[in-house]
Amino acid sequence: MSRILIVEDEPRLARLEADYLQHAGFQTHCLSQGLEVIPWLKENTVELILLDLMVPGRDGLDICRDIRSFSQVPVIIVTARIEEIDRLLGLEMGADDYICKPFSPREMVARVKAVLRRLQPPAPNSAQQALTLSPQSFKVQYDGREIELTAVEFQLLYTLYQQPGRIFSRARLMDLIYQDQRIVSDRTIDSHIKKLRKKIAELIPEKEVICSVYGAGYRYDPQSVEPEE
Numbered sequence: 001m002s003r004i005l006i007v008e009d010e011p012r013l014a015r016l017e018a019d020y021l022q023h024a025g026f027q028t029h030c031l032s033q034g035l036e037v038i039p040w041l042k043e044n045t046v047e048l049i050l051l052d053l054m055v056p057g058r059d060g061l062d063i064c065r066d067i068r069s070f071s072q073v074p075v076i077i078v079t080a081r082i083e084e085i086d087r088l089l090g091l092e093m094g095a096d097d098y099i100c101k102p103f104s105p106r107e108m109v110a111r112v113k114a115v116l117r118r119l120q121p122p123a124p125n126s127a128q129q130a131l132t133l134s135p136q137s138f139k140v141q142y143d144g145r146e147i148e149l150t151a152v153e154f155q156l157l158y159t160l161y162q163q164p165g166r167i168f169s170r171a172r173l174m175d176l177i178y179q180d181q182r183i184v185s186d187r188t189i190d191s192h193i194k195k196l197r198k199k200i201a202e203l204i205p206e207k208e209v210i211c212s213v214y215g216a217g218y219r220y221d222p223q224s225v226e227p228e229e
Helices: 011-023 034-041 060-068 084-092 105-118 151-162 170-177 186-203
Strands: 003-007 027-031 048-052 075-079 097-100 132-134 139-142 145-148 210-213 217-220
Touching (some): 003 034, 011 027, 011 105, 027 034, 034 060, 048 060, 060 075, 075 084, 151 170, 151 217
Parallel strands (some): 048 075
Antiparallel strands (some): 139 145, 210 217
8 A cells, every 4th residue: 555645734734635545545644844854754665745845844845855865756746836937946856746726635636646657667568668769870669660850859758758757847858958058949849849749659649658747848658548639
């Protein structure tokens, strides 16, 4: 049974989250103070963390950064900060997803299940296992078929492919792809992603393995089934 750490200083909300997660088959543990999180994690094992950004004692983004210094446990940020910069900053600190308050408890459970599902080993015939990248030739093979990508397209795919499920903002992708600091717009990344998806669709028409995350960026999801609009 998966164990979820809930970091939330509002008792009613923490109880609500715990109740819904327990009903869905998870074990839970709640912490209300930011300074308690890192010491507790170093002594205990969990499969996922629900981390509120505004817990007393320590900023949630600093907590997330420290977690990533010693653990890759998935982190879902829970925040009332609706500004895009806060969401993107949280993702750049290593968070796997975010939920904005107020939220539906059922949505929260669905997000938890989705993140954990992305971390499961792929099925034998899944795209992640069969998709093979060749950095020397910028070619991608799948099920006996092959396509060739441009250098930028290959770098984009390779970056996303290396960390399945992680959301990369457009700004982060630009920094990684264009290391010569040239000036490009967000739309440049969108254009490359569109072309990359079209080429991958020639290999895997039944899947959209590069998924858009509204307001945040893109992620590679080998278990995605239906193409997203």
